Amino acid sequence: MTSTALFKIAEEWFTQQGWTPHAFQKDAWTAFLNGRNGLLNAPTGSGKTYALWFPIVLQYIAQNPDYKTKHKKGLKAIWITPLRALSQEIRQSAERVTRDLGTPLTVGIRTGDTSTSERQKQRRSMPDLLITTPESLQLLLATKGYPDIFRSCFAIVVDEWHELLGTKRGVQMELGLSRLKSITKDLRIWGISATIGNLEEAREVLLGPDTDHWKNSILLRAELNKKITVRSIIPETMETFPWRGHLGLRLLESVIPIIEQSKTTLIFTNTRSQCEIWFQKILERHPELAGEIAMHHGSINKETRLWVEQAIRNESLKAVVCTSSLDLGVDFAPVETVVQIGGPKGVARFLQRAGRSGHRPGQESVIYFLPTHAIELVEASALQQAVKSKAVEDRIPYLNSYDVLVQYLTTLAVSDGFYPEEIYPEIQSTFCYQGMSREEWEWLLNYIALGSQSLQSYDEYKKVTVAEDGCFKVTNRGVAMRHRFQIGTIVGDANITVRYQKGGYIGTIEEHFISKLKRGDVFTFAGRNLEFIRIKEMQVLVRNSSKKTSKVPAWMGGRLTLSAQMSKILREELYTASRPTSEQSIEIQSLAPVFARQRAESTVPKPKEFLIETFKTRDGYHHVFYPFEGRFVHEALGSLLSYRISLLLPISFSLAFNDYGFELLSDKEVDMQQVLDNDLFTTDYLLEDLQKSLNSTEMARRKFRDIAVISGLVFTGYPEKGIKMKHLQSSSQLLFDVFKDYEPDNLLYLQAYRETFEHQLEEGRLRLALQRIAGQEIVWKACKKPTPFSFPIITDRLREKLSSEKLADRIRKMTAILNK
Incomplete structure (x- = not known):
């Protein structure tokens, strides 16, 4: 059947639904049917699912002209979703296409929620189209005779690729694809991604750099002009001394009319605890909303979450207070309005949430921004600029994640076994392991067969047997069973x-x-x-x-940090405070009282300036720095500077930080001029100084727990009989100390340090921040008392010590004194 005839089938179906296919959908059909691979960049709700289900079904029709009378069973295509919650929606779309086009194709789901009986049925006869998760795909690779399962598969689609990129699940996906490319002929690989900054790199990670799949690929963008309107909720009176969290609930009454005027409103909070507080407070003040308002976050049981999602679909709820658990793909009809409580800290996250309203092509998305303290209005203004310029963050891919590779090699050894010479080139063709040396590969093979050097006397670490013909295979049933239970890269905190x-x-x-x-x-x-x-x-x-x-x-995951992109736009917005009012946004104009007070006590930094403030209170000597780089960078930078200052004079500091700056508090004064004369912000010796300044061993020890679990060094227990996190922590710490003392070149041990610096402390971003500061004029202001900029940082320190009632009381007294 010709491409024209196939296209006609698809276009007729669209006409029957009263729709017209988008240009990007047709482009995806053409590229797929021409045998190409690709990455499709399209927003949620734009019809991306039909952009790829259609060519898969059309390809089957083209290959089987007598498809209406004859049907050859076997897996034809796999659709990977990072979220189990999405699988039902994807299945409905697939079944609609296969049924309406008159094909006998069957659709199945295989995730952690799939029953044992259904899985066994699939083992006997796979569905034609399978919807699954990265973890369940790995479990299929751990099945004996797995090449036969995939032999007839001609397509694999990885949905929400932007969510997997830059995570170890993404690495797991790279490895799975490297194997499928070898065992299936003419496999077409496609990814679907919402907007990220590094789309070209995202395509390269998905398909493998310099591979035939990458060379024969295309990047398609859905050019849909989506209008996003950001409306800030601005307080009537602006407090000159803002503090975190305080303003949010004061503006609660501004949210009620928004809820009342909309059919359905999603109220996004950044953390689960904030979600709990807002839900409570709305009901407390407006009991008439009982039964019309619900809450949704990742720690609430699944039945409640599903009920809430269904209630949004049928519009039986007026409002839902939620976290990022409703950011992603949970597919329901569009809600009318979205409210964002506090800065979302990233442009991509904000756009994702905004897109939840008017979730149809061509419809305007409206999102209200409610600041939790005054300076967050600068973030609101920055977000408006980001929306205009379409500035979105990059997702940085992982490199050399040896823990994921150890797990993957064990998976292959559990099924049919593997020959190193056959698997090595496959692994080297992935983005993550493209730089892996032959020595490192040999080390990993020795590790899975003999355990590490320091653990050779313990048989439990020798999981894989090497046969006479060189095949690496797991022969112990207990090892195989434990490994299958532990496949995956998501290591939660102790829940x-x-x-x-x-x-x-x-x-x-x-x-x-x-x-x-x-x-x-x-x-x-x-x-x-x-x-x-x-x-x-x-x-x-x-x-x-x-x-x-x-x-x-x-929840530990609750402290978000400003992304690099967001930090840059935020600084640029802040600098507009020095321009004429006509060139300022409404948000910046509304902060005039705060800026006026800041100028009276200190200064508002201009583009080429870096501000440092010092003052004394009853708590001691405060030294406050304002890089505007996000809390993670500030934590590292604060520790680095306190270490460098301590080399000049004997002193100890306590550190407090937020997204805008950090404070070093000491019981004696620092001669700031002496400090600045000593080239404090240099990038020379950055890594060594960081290692000495932070308790990097302690941070790496915590990171090692996850690496130990993913690589199978420690066993997390059987379902329903989980091992206590305390025990996991202590056994992984014991192993960490063994490697530290006896095997410091252990690749998993070294990986813990590398990930601490690259991913937790964002060392690359820290280096860039230091380079920027070195090129700015340093403005040091010796102030008489705390300033509006420093106030949120000081009060955050108190938050650790005082209950919320005492904190509010203490801050009221402080504000009264400062306002005199």
């Missing part, structure tokens, strides 16, 4: 189940929060006040309580 004492599952909470509670303590979770009774077998037992409480669980 404990929360249940009512009399039964009934509520959700999961992190161990570090629960460890601070005593019997009888009341905390807020899943929109309820719960009294802590006790912990029993990794379960927190609770009962409902009528007591009020200020305790809300904080």
Whole structure:
């Protein structure tokens, strides 16, 4: 059948639905049917699913002219989704196409939620089109005789590639694709990605640099002119001394009319604890919304989350307070309005959330921005600029993730075994391992067969047997079973189940929060006040309580940092405060009282200036620096500077930081001029100084826990019988110390340090920040008292020590003194 005839089938289907295919959909059909690979860049809700399901079904029709009477069973295409929640929606789209075009193609799902009986049925006869996750694909590769499963597969689509890129799940995907390319002829590989800055690199990571798939590929962009309108909620009176979190709830009443005027509103918060607080406070002040408002975050049980998603679809809820758990793909009809509480810290995240409203091609997306403290209005203004200039962050891919490679090699050894000479070129063809040396490869092979040098006397680390013909294979059933249970790269913090004492599952909470509670303590979770009774077998037992409480669980993943892109735009927006009012945004204009007070006490930095403030309070001597680079960079930079200053004079500091700056507090004054004369911001010896300044060993030790789990060095336990995180932590720490003392060249041990610097401390970004500061004029202001810019940082330090009531009280007194 000719391409024209195939296109006619597709276009007729679109006409029957009352639709017209977009240009990017037709381009994807053409490229796919011409045997090309590619990356499709399209926003959520633009019809990207049909851009690739259609050519897959059309290709089948072209290959099987008598498809209506004869059907050859076997897997034809795989659709990878990073989110299990999306699989049903993708299945419905696929079934609609296969059914309406009159094909006998079957569609199946294989994820962690798939029942054992369904999996066994699939083992006997695979569906034609399979929807699965990166982890479930690896489990298929751990199946004996897996090449036969994939032999007839001609297409693989990786959805939401921007979510996988820059994560170890993305690395897992690279390895899976490298194997499938070898065992299936003419495999077409396609990725779908929302907007990221480095789309060309994203395509290269997906297809493998310099491979035939990459050479025969295309990058398609959906040129849909989506209008995004950002509306800031500006407080009527502006406090000159802002502090984090305080302003948010003060503006709660501004959100109520937005909720009332819309059919459905999504209220996005950055953290689960903020989500809990907002849900509680809205209901407290507006009990009439009970039953019309719900909450959605990743730690609430699955049934509740699914119920909420369904309620959004059928518009039976007025509002949902949520976190990024509703950012991604959970596919429902568009909501009318989106509210963002506090700075989202990244442009891509903000655009993703904005796109939830008017979630149809051609419709305007409206997003309200509610600042949680005054200076966040600069972020709001910066976001408007980012939306105009389409400035979006890059996703930085991982390199040499040896833990994922160890897991993958064990997976191949569990199924049919592998020959190193056959697998090595495949692995080297991936982006992640393109620079891996032959010595490192030999080390990894020795490691999986003999255990590491320092653990050779322990048989449990010798997982793979080498046969006489050189085949690496797992022969021990127990090793194989444990490995299958542990396939995956998502290592959560220690999550404990929360249940009512009399039964009934509520959700999961992190161990570090629960460890601070005593019997009888009341905390807020899943929109309820719960009294802590006790912990029993990794379960927190609770009962409902009528007591009020200020305790809300904080999740470790909750502290977002400004992205590099966002930091740059934020600085540029801040600099407009020195321009005439006519050249300023409404947000910058509204901050005039804050800027006026800042100028009276200190200065507002201009483009070529770097501001440092010093002043004394009853807490000691404050030295505040303003790079505007995000909290992670500030944590590293603060530690680095305190170490470098301590080389000049004997002094110790405590460190506080937020997204705008950091503070070094000491009990004696620092001669700032002497410090500046000593080239404090140099990039020379950066890595050595960082290692000495931070407790880099402690940070690497924490990072090593994840590496130990992914590489299978420690076993996380069987389902329903998880090993306590404390035990995991202690066994991984023990191994870390063994390598530190006896095997410092162990690749997994060295990886822990490398990931700490590259991914946690963002060493590359820190270096660029130092280079920028070195080129600026340093403006040091010796102030008499705290300034509006320094106030949020100082009050954040108090937050660690005081309860929220005492904190608010203390800040009121401080503000009163400063305003005199």
